[in-house]
Amino acid sequence: MDVNNLWGDRVREFWNEAIRYLRLLGNSGFMFSLYALFIAGGYFYPSFIEWLPEAIPVSFILAGVFTYMLTKCPLRTFLKEGDLVFLLPLEPKLKNYFRNSVLYSFIMQSIAMAIIFLLLGPLFQDRVNEDSGYLYSVLFCILVANLWNYASFWAEARIQTETIRNVHVVARVVINAGLTTLLFHNAAFWYPAAVFLIMLFVYLFYYYPLLTQHLLKWELLLALEQKRLSIFYRFVQSFTDVPHVKAGVKRRKWITSLTDSFIWKNNSVYKVLFGKAFIRSGEYLGMYTRLLVTGGLVMYAFPNDWFRLGVALLFVYMTSVQLRTLWHHLDVMMWPDLYPVSISNKQLAFRHIAKRLLLFQTVLLSIVYGIVGSAVLPGTLVLVIGLLFCYFYPIFKKDRGVT
């Protein structure tokens, strides 16, 4: 294998796989909903801009959005775990490999930023500056700043200590926020120019020397790569099964302390396992919260009370369908098979937890209805039908007997 071809091979390998997944997405109705969203968005966008109250500081929000995107610098290096062993000795020869990676990441991020910027364009022209020449110069400035961020980030990534890296991130946030705030407030030309000058100096006299002072931090690069990759696969996974997704675990301290007494009560092994998996592992809690928030927003957005009733029940049902995946969370684990605990406990515990979660969601959606709705009857029905549903719905009828 030739080191010089390695980067191209890796990129091709990734895109070959990615394209197959994306094609699957295209066929899954995802594209259709995207079109529908675009058409609906295009229809409602002008009236949204008109409706948007003057009091909302659009310039600051835009500056915030782009400061976040500039500072983040998602980096794809296409590294694999084995590289820590096999490529490590080749580090001096990999200059081109990493330059390509940074460039690739920069271009990808620039495309994403340009798309978001142009989508926000009408808002920008309404609230910041009508001149489309100014619009494009701001876009150009942001892309240049993006290049600076990537160059700096690449030097930053060589610092071993995480806290020191974070200090650098904060510094970049300040600079980026300064630049974007000026750009989105129609500042005179020399203000942003001054910021760019600062950027140039910081890079030349601080970041550039870092490149030669420190070696690459391979483990950090690998972790960043895996994070990017898992974001892609997690996105795909909401449409189809992806075999090799490594879901991260989050501690979620305050939820843990809130739920611990419930989870550990009467020492049911499966209640602990399902409960902890739901709270900490991968996507369960995120999915639950997303459905809750989306349900609430849809109920808020539509003016009809009966429609709201339907939406609330639909979202409770969708959550129940999604929760079924939690049942399979323990399938690959050996320990539950060894515990002197009957398998029927597993079903009991699962049902117990799933029903509590659905009940909680029903109650919250009823409260949302109480805030946004007006007629009493549909609201009562949300609560009553929801509660009946939670109580009687066989959450895993297709899993019954599969043990």
Add this chain to the structure above:
Amino acid sequence: MAQLLEIENVSGGYNVHKPVLHNLNFSVGKGEMVGLIGLNGAGKSTTIKHILGLMEPTEGDIRINGERCKERPEAYRQTFTYIPETPILYDELTLWEHLRLTAAAYGVTNEQFEQRVYPLLKEYRMEKMKQWFPSHFSKGMRQKVMIMCAFLVQPDLYVVDEPFVGLDPVAIKSLLDMMVQKKEEGAGIIMSTHILATAERYCDRFILLDEGKIKHQGSIEQLREEIGMKDANLDDLYIEVTKGEV
């Protein structure tokens, strides 16, 4: 000596027509440590899987304390704990939660748990890592979690699969001391390992497994006599036994 684990005429494997284990007969008594010795692929792990009840023998009978896994699985599983060769941990549980969960699974009371857990954490020097997640543990630390969980329960039988790899010398000493102590208290231990010198010092009896068959079993003196090598150590004996095969 009362028998704790009894294995009678057990054959088994992943395929009925290609058994991995052939007609195994052995037992582990109370207060006895038995070493399961064999090359890679000799059938040690498969034997252990059969004892754990993860695999069903195609023929023969496995009993622990007279219980069969098929008849009363919960009672059977209550009798032993297992230390796997590769540590298996729940990604979403902290060390402390692993211990609590194990206690809950085996019905260890809260008082017993409090009594046992702190000495274990101290012994394996894991007190500071109580709230850590497994992703931050080294291989040795993960192995320590397995060991602590197994000893927290204090079952009748310990099933131990190659426990020394990745452990630091202090932890190895702690583990061996603990096994000796449990043995003296009347527990049975079956341990598979490649560290033959250690096995020779600590095990009362040995089962030499080769290609799924028991070649020899007994105490070190019995093995020497059967194989006909006076004063030989376990390493030499084992190499002698497998020589014919290679």
